[in-house]
Amino acid sequence: MKQSFVNAQQLPLIIEPNGSGNSKQELLQWMQSNKAELEKKFFQHGAILFRGFDIDTPKAFEDVSMQVDNRLRNDYYGTSPRNIVKDTNFVYTASELPGYYPIPQHCEMTYVKHPPISIFFYCHVEPSYGGESPLCNFRKVYADMNPKIRDEFDKKGVLTVRNYSNPAINNPFNLFQLKKWNEIFHTNDKAEVEKQCREQEIDFKWMKDDNLRLTHLTPATIKHPVTGETVWFNHSQVFHPASAPVEYKFIHARQQRTKTFFWKTLIAAMVKIKSLHTKPIDQSMNVLFGDNTPVPDSYMQHIEEVIWKNMVILPWKKNDVIAVDNFSTSHGRLPYEGEREILVCWSA
Numbered sequence: 001m002k003q004s005f006v007n008a009q010q011l012p013l014i015i016e017p018n019g020s021g022n023s024k025q026e027l028l029q030w031m032q033s034n035k036a037e038l039e040k041k042f043f044q045h046g047a048i049l050f051r052g053f054d055i056d057t058p059k060a061f062e063d064v065s066m067q068v069d070n071r072l073r074n075d076y077y078g079t080s081p082r083n084i085v086k087d088t089n090f091v092y093t094a095s096e097l098p099g100y101y102p103i104p105q106h107c108e109m110t111y112v113k114h115p116p117i118s119i120f121f122y123c124h125v126e127p128s129y130g131g132e133s134p135l136c137n138f139r140k141v142y143a144d145m146n147p148k149i150r151d152e153f154d155k156k157g158v159l160t161v162r163n164y165s166n167p168a169i170n171n172p173f174n175l176f177q178l179k180k181w182n183e184i185f186h187t188n189d190k191a192e193v194e195k196q197c198r199e200q201e202i203d204f205k206w207m208k209d210d211n212l213r214l215t216h217l218t219p220a221t222i223k224h225p226v227t228g229e230t231v232w233f234n235h236s237q238v239f240h241p242a243s244a245p246v247e248y249k250f251i252h253a254r255q256q257r258t259k260t261f262f263w264k265t266l267i268a269a270m271v272k273i274k275s276l277h278t279k280p281i282d283q284s285m286n287v288l289f290g291d292n293t294p295v296p297d298s299y300m301q302h303i304e305e306v307i308w309k310n311m312v313i314l315p316w317k318k319n320d321v322i323a324v325d326n327f328s329t330s331h332g333r334l335p336y337e338g339e340r341e342i343l344v345c346w347s348a
């Protein structure tokens with residue numbers, strides 16, 4: 001197999017057929033024979049892209065993912081709407097969020113007790129415009145951050161806050177609310193919700209009108225379980241209200257469309273208005289410092305800048321499979337137009 005990189009960050013390592021066979025079976029056999037080398041390179045580079053192989057069904061994607069890491073699982077307490085894909089045991093749609101909605105860089109489920117170890121993405125339908133899933137080395141992000149900001153996060157940790165509305169309340173104008181609590185826990189029974197929270201060690205509080213607040217107190221960084229490197233590992237750049245306008249500013253600078261200008265302007269205005277009359281802990285999603293004090297907006301501006309400086313953006317090609325080391329490397333999504341079907345699975 002041919003191994004290469006297309007950027008100075010060497011992210012991801014790209015593996016392609018070397019002239020001869022490109023069948024799934026040949027790839028699986030090669031992966032089996034080169035398991036130790038692949039594992040070493042996976043942790044070194046943070047992600048591997050398998051491109052040009054005949055991986056043309058979600059089940060084939062599941063088989064390749066299983067060959068990288070056979071501990072696939074299917075529990076999900078995240079924020080994106082997702083659906084399981086038929087004929088598979090572990091494959092989901094990556095996100096049902098509309099195409100204009102950006103997904104900032106994040107390691108998957110940083111705030112839960114056992115975040116995924118590896119995460120896999122598969123391009124079933126190539127986007128016609130945009131829709132890349134950029135990657136970023138979060139070891140480098142940690143290293144490049146302003147030491148004063150980094151130390152404050154290290155010292156205080158982070159409190160991840162999510163406020164979910166009562167299933168009976170419909171507010172189509174709240175763009176910040178991604179799910180209701182019954183969609184997270186797959187039940188309308190409050191006792192069952194509480195049981196699942198206790199099992200997952202999620203702190204919960206029932207609020208006015210049967211809304212639900214979930215909080216997680218965690219360190220802002222982790223030591224990589226294999227390499228021991230320090231990694232930026234929290235959701236502040238996704239959940240902090242000040243991140244969204246900065247994210248869209250960078251997106252508009254890249255895509256330069258009338259639509260991105262519209263969303264950039266609208267999101268900046270909405271975040272400003274909402275922050276005037278909503279306390280940080282009451283925002284639909286937020287990340288505070290672990291002592292419950294707010295993270296300054298200027299910190300988020302800095303973190304977004306460091307992330308965008310280190311981010312790599314590769315256009316999807318049909319049948320691409322990307323294996324990502326979730327404890328070193330983040331992923332996200334740029335806005336897109338038209339069809340796009342990216343599938344996901346993950347291991348524990």
Ligand SMILES: [Fe+2]
Nearest residue numbers: 106107108331
């Ligand atoms: Fe994700």
